[in-house]
């Protein structure tokens with residue numbers, strides 16, 4: 001499936017719920033046996049050979065989460081809807097609509113939606129980027145040495161949502 005927005009089309013109108021766009025494929029992430037991520041879809045909003053970056057929209061269903069990973073390329077994230085928690089490095093933060101999150105190079109990160117609502121966010125990345133790396137058992141142990149991170153990974157973040 002072509003994930004690229006059609007350069008011939010100037011406007012891709014939003015769908016009725018406002019978080020899907022005409023002629024933009026909504027790609028379900030296959031549920032993963034290893035439970036690396038859960039209930040997340042991806043839409044590539046802008047991608048063009050003339051541009052060095054891409055803009056995607058991810059949506060995580062209530063209680064779902066993105067893959068815990070790291071890579072050399074950065075993420076610039078703008079939360080568009082909902083609330084949740086993010087792990088960036090060894091920091092666990094509450095995030096909500098219109099918050100901006102920078103994921104620096106080679107930094108562990110994961111996003112989780114609250115139980116009650118989907119978490120939707122724009123994510124800007126390099127068009128040419130390295131493959132994400134998954135944590136080894138040793139990496140997970142090092143992360144879990146931080147109490148807030150351990151709590152987050154067990155999905156009981158110790159920071160209440162506002």
Ligand code: MN
Pocket residue numbers: 069070071075109132
């Ligand atoms: Mn990532």
